[in-house]
Amino acid sequence: MRKLALKAVVAQVQQGSIAEELELVSGDIILKVNGEVVQDIIDLSFALADETVTLDVAKKSGEIVTFEVEKDFDETLGIEFENAVFDQVRSCANQCIFCFVDQMPLGMRESLYVKDDDYRLSFLYGNFITLSNLGTKDHDRIRRLHLSPLYVSIHTTNGALRAQMLNNKKSAHIMEQLQELIACGVDFHGQIVLCPTFNDGEQLEKTFEDIYRLVPAALSLAIVPVGLTKHRGHCFDLKGFAPMDCAEIIDQVTVWQQRCRSEQGKTFVYLADEFYVAAGRSLPPAEEYDGFPQLENGIGLVRCFIDEWQQCPVSSAGYTESIHLDVVCGVSSAKIIAPLVAKLVVKNLHVRVVPVENTFFGTHITVTGLLTGQDIINQLQKLDGPRDGIILPGIALRKGENVFLDNTTPTEVGQKLAVKVQTADFAKDLVSLLLNWR
Structure with a gap:
């Protein structure tokens, strides 16, 4: 069983915020609030509700700095953290027969x-x-x-x-x-x-x-x-x-x-x-x-x-030249997406829905969210015919990061296939890309 030890590490500081005025930056660590160590952002939200707040901060340089902050009640500092818990993520004590x-x-x-x-x-x-x-x-x-x-x-x-x-x-x-x-x-x-x-x-x-x-x-x-x-x-x-x-x-x-x-x-x-x-x-x-x-x-x-697909207006006048796009998805999702795409009639637009078999985890895994970049590359490389672009599923990328589960990036997919690559998070994004690729 692996445990993940964490700290209150600043990931991002909002512009115009109190944190920016304090010159806090990504990588700084909040050690204490009002003299107390906070174990998670739940504790932090209560501690920061006061109008007077004391922050002990370990700067990236190693210097320890204490700030006295005067603010409005419930006004936030404008900090986003790398993690929601600052002590240690509670690990599972079970050994489930189905654990993924x-x-x-x-x-x-x-x-x-x-x-x-x-x-x-x-x-x-x-x-x-x-x-x-x-x-x-x-x-x-x-x-x-x-x-x-x-x-x-x-x-x-x-x-x-x-x-x-x-x-x-x-x-x-x-x-x-x-x-x-x-x-x-x-x-x-x-x-x-x-x-x-x-x-x-x-x-x-x-x-x-x-x-x-x-x-x-x-x-x-x-x-x-x-x-x-x-x-x-x-x-x-x-x-x-x-x-x-x-x-x-x-x-x-x-x-x-x-x-x-x-x-x-x-x-x-x-x-x-x-x-x-x-x-x-x-x-x-x-x-x-x-x-x-x-x-x-x-x-x-x-x-x-x-429902989102069906609500998207199709007002495109189409393309003056033929354009061929590959839409990547999991095997199960292809059963949903392919019929929708087949009904999308746009002048000079040719769409190929590409259901990618999951060889990384096994072919029993058919959902789009568990596709890997290498499986996508391998599947696309086997296909013949014209290709002007590839639309990748955003759901297969790690939240907050532009990377697949196998650490391959969409950029690498584009480089391997020598073609432009874009990412669609949901139906509206997919329709927009299909209608406005150029």
Whole structure:
């Protein structure tokens, strides 16, 4: 298990801010605020709420400087930090049979091997936590600061089965742990990573019923399929879901969704897009996602993409000369994008949707977000025909960085293919690039 030790390192200073007046720069480290060490940006936000603030700062030069700051109440300093926690990211105490981190190949970025299970990152960014490593002090802080909602990896409410799947006896007490959160005044979004023959079927029904009884504190429940890479030689033997299995899961969950909408006025339990795509089923309409509470978890991304695409105006007069563009995506996404592109009629525009097989993680991984730059390069190099440009999926790049999981950059893709490369983050960007390439 790898841990990630962190500090309050300044990443960026906003123009015209107090931090700029203090001449703070990227790389400076905030040591203390008002004489106290702060462990995360949650602590920092409370400490900086006062009108008088003392900052102890370690400058990049090594000099320690103390600043006395007078400011308006709740006025920010204008600092962005490299990380949200400044002490140490809480590591996962479990050894889940489906853990994706355990399926990572060697030689990648250090941060990709960190198994975070930190309630602070859950509150701040929606990271899912198992609740296995929370102690009394953690619950006290969660209650005192009202850190709600949290995002919880439930997987199953069968205690013995959960302990088996997570390889941790403490994980068996999930219902008690959820009740303790609720007693702290905390709401939660739940997640189930579905594994064939383990927590599906009757076990899935039990989990749904148990969590549904916790409404209104239970805000939503997402069901996502287990992701399996080819790097599982040392991992528990698991199988994925076949298209027929996905169809059966959709039918099972649809009954619950109809019940929830009838009783609560919202769907409550949501299936990952992969189930619908694999089964060849239509996705639910946008209104049945209730504002997309688990969009970051892949719940409704395809629906949002389709709807955004259809709302984009196609007013281009086209091109005076033929232009050939390659649109790169994952194998599953191609089933969605290709039909949309086929209906896009623009004079002299020729678009080729390129579904890239994931040889880096294994062909079972078909989502666009896990594509690597080298796989993209290899796939494009095999294709014949004219190519005036390549549109890469922004979702495959690391957040905040212009780099794929294998450390390849879009610039390198362009250099290898000797052609202009652009990145589209979502449907609107893709349509805009297709209509305005020149």
